[in-house]
Amino acid sequence: MSESANTTVRVDGVSKQYDLGGTVMALDDVSLDLSAGSYTAVMGPSGSGKSTLLNLIGGLDTPSSGRVVVNGQDVSAASEAERADIRGTEVGFVFQTFNLMPRLSAVENVALPLVFDGWDRDRRRERAASLLSEVGLADRTDHVPSELSGGQRQRVAIARALSTDPALILADEPTGNVDTDTGAQILDLFDDLHAAGNTFLLVTHERHVAERAERIVHVEDGHIQSIEDVSGGQH
Amino acid sequence: MDTGESVRITLRSIRAHKLRSALTVIGVVIGIASVITFATFGASVEAEIVGDIETSNAGNIYVFGTPADDDDFDRTLQPVFTEYDIQQLERIAGVEAVLPRGIVQTQSIQHGDQTLARQQVTATRPASFTQNVLVEGRSFEADEEAVVVNERMAGSFSENLTAGERLTMTMPDGSERNVTVVGVVNGTRGEVPVSEFARQPRVYVPIDPFYDSVVESPSAGVRQRAYPQVTLVVDPRAIPETQSAIQTYLSGESDARSLSADDTELVARSGNDFVEEISDVIERITRFVTGIAVIALVVGAIGIANVMLVSVTERTREIGIMKAVGARNRDVMQVFLVEAALLGTLGSLLGVPLGLLVGYGATRYAEVTFSLAPLWMALAVGVGVLVGVVAGLYPAWRAARVDPIDALRYE
Structure with a gap:
């Protein structure tokens, strides 16, 4: 496998084992490439290792x-x-439970990654406000998460994931905590962002969510079972 | 991460837990306030006492004997400084006046129909009374049957004594001496500094004809008067040299040396020496009491540490979020350290004025002039911040080590 310029993520022979009073193999010799601008879904039952894969790619864990x-x-x-x-x-996370800072306003939440990236305050605010209007929350910038609906919170989280203009957006069951209509809107937003050139890796256990991607990686017992191409299968 | 942002995050967190934060801050306030209170009170007492001594007694050198055993007070007052010694001391360069002091015992002193029993009378030279200390009248002459009294003494009679009135002194042998009060003073030149704070009623008489404690002078070979205590007024520009010349004479061939017990030390102490000694004692007491107050500060610090540990646990998920969006361990540490430091700073900012207020009240109660201890105040604020940071270190370190995956799953 050559490392071409348009490969955003390369997972090469990755294993992850946990010691939980006995060795548990969460991932076993997994290899996967994500090219720039691609939209990939990872499907599998709980405990299959899909979240571990996402954590490893997102740098939350080491193989x-x-x-x-x-x-x-x-x-x-x-x-x-x-x-x-x-x-x-390099990475923007979107979580099932939103994971917004409860005491920061929408605009401050979106700007949080920029704080750690060393942006100055005025530029942070400007960037965060423009991202919020991009996800349709221009009028909610100063609301704290508890004043927002589930769908609005997830939009704030998506805007936050975009704030540092990362190479990859990792979404872990992004529609798991919202109703069907809201979930569909979020997936529509993902489509728009994908169309704008963002690279997506989405973890889900719902078939209809996974089908929004270009391909579905099926994971089971720490192995990749199959990679299904659903390109053009979108509505 | 920039400090402004961590302060902002911290302020939100403190605001979200107002009661808890307030109680923590109160712990620090009490600690800082106690330290400030005791420190300012101590500094005020010291300034009051030292200030008084410095203004009036800088050029005095006190000469007396101190026995090896400090408790043997009687031996301090042995008449060992002979007239011969006084003549020798007068010859030392820099000495402007030599004021011997002797004690004359009386059975009582009467004025009109009032009698005061067992009054101590001090025999000294007219030079002890300068214009500065005279409240009214004049000093006595060297061999006059006259007395000078201090204001306390003048006030001891139902009708205040004034110059020109007459007193009757009953001597230990029962004989009576009628004397005229020629002057009233508010102290004497060359007084031992500490006596200013517990001023006793005093009657002063001329050495001749009242004082008759005599010993044989080993140097002069004749019997002459001797005194337990001598004060020398010296040129203020040459205190150290003069003091050491006096000390050399005393420790060398003085009569006092020959007449004193071997283990008695003859000392020449300047007003400044007294000031230093007194300051030293007060400072030591202040430090000790302030040290006890520091315990309150330590308790305050423990309060901060405790609340920070709770805060870290409660905000585990927030720590996970911060880490997921790019916070390094030291950013997370910073957030929690800033919170701890802020609690400490807030505590000291409130504690300093409270401490000053209580300290001021204490000085008013003790009737001493209030003076600030700026160093202690700066120290207290510094310590408050430090207390916060130190108390926050362990909780912040715990926060930084939180595993983001576990934290994000944390409910």
Whole structure:
């Protein structure tokens, strides 16, 4: 496998084992490439290792063996501080439970990654406000999360994931905590952002959500079972 | 991460837990306030006492004997400084006046129909009374049957004594001496500094004809008067040299040396020495009491540490979020350290004025002039911030080590 310029993520022979009173193999020799601008879904039952894969690519965790390269940076060899920087600038997370800072306003939440990336206050605010209007929340900038609906919170989280203009957006069950209509709107937003050139990796256990991607990676018992091409299958 | 942002995050967190934060701050306030209170009160007492001594007694050198055993007070007052010694002391360069002091015992002193029993009378030279200390009248002459009284003494009679009135002194042998009060003073030149704070009623008489404690002078070979205490007024520009010349004479061939017990030390102490000694004692007391107050500060610090640990646990998920969006461990530490430091700073900012207020009240109650201890105040604020930071270190370190994956799952 050659590392071409348009490969955003390269997962190369990655294993991850946990010691929980006995070794648990969460991932076993998994390899996967994500090219720039691609939209990939990872499907599998709970405990299949899909979340572990996402955590490894996102730099939240390190593999037991193998290599994870994100946008040219070897996450598996990075120090803790370097991984923090990779999480901040190369990756944007969207979580099932939104994970917004409860006491920060929408605009401050969106600007939070920029704080750790060393942006000054005025530029942070400007960038965050423009991202909020991009996700349709221009009139909610100064609301704290508890004053927003589930769908609005997830939009704030998406705007936050975009704030440092990352190479990759990682979404972990992004529609799991919202109703069907709101979930569809969020997936529509993902489509728009994908169309604008963003690279997506989405973890889900729902078939209809996974089908919004270009391809579906089926994971089971720590192995990739199959990669299904659904390109053009979108509505 | 920039400090402004961590302060902002911290302020939100403090605002979200107003009661808890307030109680924590109160702990620090009490600690800082107690330290400030005791420190200012101590400084005020010291300034009051030292200030008084410095203004009036800088050029005095006090000469007396101190026995090896400090408790043996009687031996301090042995008449060992002979007239011969006084003549020798007068010859030392820099000495402007030598004021011997002797004690004359009386059974009582009467004025009109009032009698005061067992009054101590001090025999001294007319030079002890300068214009500065005279409230009214004049000093006595060297061999006059006259007395000078201080204001306390003048006030001891139902009708205040004034110059020109007459007193009757009953001597230990029962004989009576009628004397005229020629002057009233508010102190004497060359008084031992500490006596200013507990001024006793005093009657002063001329050495001749009242004082008759005599010993044989080993140097002069004749019997002559001797005194337990001598004050020398010296040229203020040459205190150290003069003091050491006096000390050399005393420790060398003085009569006082020959007449004193071997283990009695003859000392020449300047007003400044007294000031230093007194300051030293007050400072030591202040430090001790302030040290106890520091315990309150330590308790305040423990309060901060405790609340920060709770805060870290409560905000585990927030720590996970911050880490997921790019916060390094030291950013997370910073957020929690800033919170702890802010609680400490807030505590000291409120504690300093409170401490000053209580300290001021204490000085008013003790009737001493209030003076600030700026160093202690700066120290207290510094310590408050430090207390916060130190108390926050362990919780912040715990926060920084939180695993983001676990934290994001944390409910």
